[in-house]
Structures are given as structure tokens and as C-alpha cells.
Amino acid sequence: xxxxxxxxxxxxxxxxxxxxxxxxxxxxxxxxxxxxxxxxxxxxxxxxxxxxxxxxxxxxxxxxxxxxxxxxxxxxxxxxxxxxxxxxxxxxxxxxxxxxxxxxxxxxxxxxxxxxxxxxxxxxxxxxxxxxxxxxxxxxxxxxxxxxxxxxxxxxxxxxxxxxxxxxxxxxxxxxxxxxxxxxxxxxxxxxxxxxxxxxxxxxxxxxxxxxxxxxxxxxxxxxxxxxxxxxxxxxxxxxxxxxxxxxxxxxxxxxxxxxxxxxxxxxxxxxxxxxxxxxxxxxxxxxxxxxxxxxxxxxxxxxxxxxxxxxxxxxxxxxxxxxxxxxxxxxxxxxxxxxxxx
Numbered sequence: 001x002x003x004x005x006x007x008x009x010x011x012x013x014x015x016x017x018x019x020x021x022x023x024x025x026x027x028x029x030x031x032x033x034x035x036x037x038x039x040x041x042x043x044x045x046x047x048x049x050x051x052x053x054x055x056x057x058x059x060x061x062x063x064x065x066x067x068x069x070x071x072x073x074x075x076x077x078x079x080x081x082x083x084x085x086x087x088x089x090x091x092x093x094x095x096x097x098x099x100x101x102x103x104x105x106x107x108x109x110x111x112x113x114x115x116x117x118x119x120x121x122x123x124x125x126x127x128x129x130x131x132x133x134x135x136x137x138x139x140x141x142x143x144x145x146x147x148x149x150x151x152x153x154x155x156x157x158x159x160x161x162x163x164x165x166x167x168x169x170x171x172x173x174x175x176x177x178x179x180x181x182x183x184x185x186x187x188x189x190x191x192x193x194x195x196x197x198x199x200x201x202x203x204x205x206x207x208x209x210x211x212x213x214x215x216x217x218x219x220x221x222x223x224x225x226x227x228x229x230x231x232x233x234x235x236x237x238x239x240x241x242x243x244x245x246x247x248x249x250x251x252x253x254x255x256x257x258x259x260x261x262x263x264x265x266x267x268x269x270x271x272x273x274x275x276x277x278x279x280x281x282x283x284x285x286x287x288x289x290x291x292x293x294x295x296x297x298x299x300x301x302x303x304x305x306x307x308x309x310x311x312x313x314x315x316x317x318x319x320x321x322x323x324x325x326x327x328x329x330x331x332x333x334x335x336x337x338x339x340x341x342x343x
Contacts, residue, residue: 002341004115004322007054009047012322017116022069025123027130029081033139034114034339035060035313037147038172041329042240042263049266056113058339059085062133062142066118072126082142082302083121084129084149084295085111101153101289115319117342128292131299140316140338144177144309145298146290151177152301153294154261154287158234160185165227167191168208169219169248170238170262171199173312173336176206178236178261180307183207187234191226193219196332202311223251231256238262245270254280261287312336 001019006012022028037060043051065079075081086109088100095103113119121130133142151174160166166187168175171194182190183206191210192203200211212222223232231253237245240262249272252258264270276282290298301307316338317325328334 001117002319003113003117004057004319005054006044006051006057009043009045009053012044012057012326014319014322019118020120022067022072022120023123024070025072025126026069027065027072027075027081027121027126028067029061029063029083029119029121030066031061031063031114031117031119031341032080033062033143034058034341035140035143036325036329036334036337036339038174038240039263041326044326045330046265050107050110051112056116058114058116059110059112060143060146061085061114061119062139062145063119069123071123075126075130075132080133080135080139080142082131082133082137082145082299083111083125084146084290085114085125086289087122087125087128087292089124098291100291106289115322115339115341129295134303136305137303138310140313141302141309143338144312145295145302147173148177148298148302148307148309149290149295150174150287151181152298153290154178154236154259155181155185156294157285157287158236158257158259160187160234162186162188164233165189165191166234166236167193167223167232167248167251168236168238169193169244170240171196171203171211172238174261175236175238176203176312176335177307177309178238179203179206179208180309182236184301184306189226191223191232198314198333199335202335206308206311220247220251227253230254233257235259236261240264242268242270246272249273249276249282249284252276252280252282254282256282258282258284259287260284313338316340
């Protein structure tokens with residue numbers, strides 16, 4: 001089969017490799033849809049500490065069960081499925097305390113290689129984070145399970161009510177998913193901050209009350225004007241730059257909540273004013289990855305049709321067009337791109 005491999009930052013290649021086989025408790029999936037994500041683009045540009053190179057690429061996908069290993073009883077060949085690409089061990093101290101997202105085993109065993117024709121799902125993922133896809137949900141929409149699970153996990157740590165002004169910084173796929181979730185949870189007013197007109201237009205369609213183009217407006221001034229000088233009740237940072245982390249903290253009201261979601265480059269440092277943290281009583285929360293509980297909630301959201309995730313997919317290409325795909329992403333001309341391996 002063909003599989004897309006990241007050889008070095010900026011260097012991709014299609015390789016012919018043997019198709020995977022299912023071991024005990026495992027499943028092999030014939031991939032019907034895969035999606036790009038922000039992590040893919042960052043890894044393509046600068047590498048990633050968790051992904052030694054050369055590395056199989058891609059981790060958001062859905063497809064059909066192709067082979068079932070010994071001991072698997074919940075799934076059968078031919079069934080359409082959704083999969084999150086990790087699952088915790090359930091035994092380590094983090095897992096026993098309910099922090100499966102911090103389980104070391106989770107990232108060591110992450111599934112990579114979804115930009116291919118087939119992929120093997122390890123037994124612990126089959127047991128925890130694999131679900132049947134209903135006919136009402138497209139394969140492309142089903143591939144959103146992984147990023148949505150990350151967003152849902154973050155949202156589980158934020159209080160929201162109808163009085164709140166929520167500012168989301170970064171109008172990429174993660175920021176737009178946060179927008180949809182905050183709208184669904186009843187946030188009073190949602191302000192989306194971004195740099196691309198196409199993405200801001202999408203934010204408006206998805207329910208943003210105010211969109212702010214940070215290339216032409218002072219974001220901090222605009223937020224303070226909108227809130228009569230108080231600042232936002234909730235700020236969700238989805239850009240992944242140290243200066244944006246600092247700006248996020250600056251625009252929160254006294255007693256407000258700031259969630260730092262975007263991953264900065266390894267080794268980045270951020271300056272946090274003591275007066276903001278202590279005297280203003282801010283809650284600043286970093287979140288990482290997801291738990292099985294967040295995956296189950298995301299699955300329910302997707303299958304219920306509560307979120308317009310199809311708005312995030314701005315083009316679909318065959319795997320053979322991988323160079324065009326990453327050029328388009330690098331130029332900021334898409335939100336997420338769908339890939340149909342084998343087509």
C-alpha cells in the first residue's frame with residue numbers, strides 16, 4: 001500500500017509499505033477519509049518532539065473495518081467506524097486519578113499513518129476509543145472525532161453561562177470548534193479573533209457575534225470596548241504563540257478564566273504579570289489532549305448532528321496530491337483539507 005511519510009521538516013514522500021495485519025484485540029481499518037490538522041502543519045514545518053523522523057503522517061481519520069484480530073467481538077469486517085488515535089493505559093498514577101490525557105502510554109502508542117490506505121488500531125484503542133459510524137454522518141465528518149475530543153476536554157474545564165463574553169483567539173479549526181461548542185453551551189457573546197478573512201467569515205456563519213481581524217484592529221482595545229473596560233469573562237487561546245498567550249491573559253476581566261490551548265514551540269517562555277494572576281484572581285488553565293470521557297461526549301455530539309463540522313472542511317484531495325495539500329495549508333488557504341487515500 002502507499003503511505004505518506006514525513007522524512008524531515010518540509011520533506012514528504014509516498015512510500016510503498018506492507019499493509020498492516022491485526023493482532024490479538026486489534027483491528028485493521030481501510031481508510032475512507034483523513035483530515036489535516038494544525039499539528040500536521042506545525043510538524044511539517046518544524047518537526048515535533050513526539051514524532052521522530054522519518055514518521056508516518058496523519059492521525060485524523062475514519063473508515064471501514066477490514067480485518068478483525070483474535071478476541072475482538074464488538075466489531076465486524078465491513079462496519080464503518082470512527083477512531084480517536086490514542087487511549088490511556090488505565091493503570092498508571094495519572095490514569096487512576098482521572099487524568100488519562102497525561103498518561104505516558106497515551107502518546108507513546110499514538111496511531112500515526114492515517115495518510116495511507118490502511119491502518120492498524122491497537123487493542124487498547126479498540127477497547128476504549130473506537131465507535132460505529134452511523135449512515136447519517138459522513139466519513140469526513142467522522143474524522144473530526146480527534147480534534148473535537150481535544151476541544152471537548154478543554155471545554156469541560158471552563159464555566160460558561162449566558163452572561164459571559166467569550167473571546168476565542170485563533171480562527172483555525174480548533175478555534176472554530178471551540179466556537180461551536182461555546183455556542184452550544186449557551187455562551188452569551190462570542191468574539192472570534194483571527195487573521196484570515198475566509199476563516200473569520202466561517203466564524204460568523206458558525207455563530208460568532210463579533211469577528212475581529214487582528215491585522216487591522218487592536219484586539220485588546222476592541223475587547224475592552226466591547227466589555228465596557230472590564231475584559232472578557234473567558235478567553236480561549238488557540239494560536240500557539242507566546243505573545244498571544246500574554247495577550248490572552250491581558251484581556252481577561254478580574255476573576256476571569258483563561259484557557260491556553262495552542263501549543264507553542266518547545267522551549268517557549270511566557271511572561272505573566274504577578275498583579276494579573278494574584279491581585280486580579282485569574283484562573284489560567286493549560287489543557288492537553290483528551291480523555292476517553294471526552295471522546296465519548298464528542299462521539300455523541302457528532303452523531304447527534306449538533307455541530308456543523310462540515311464547515312471546517314474546505315477541500316478534498318486524493319493522497320497523490322500531498323504536495324498541493326501542504327502548500328495550500330502553508331499559504332493559509334484552507335481550514336482543514338480532506339484526503340481520500342487510494343482514490
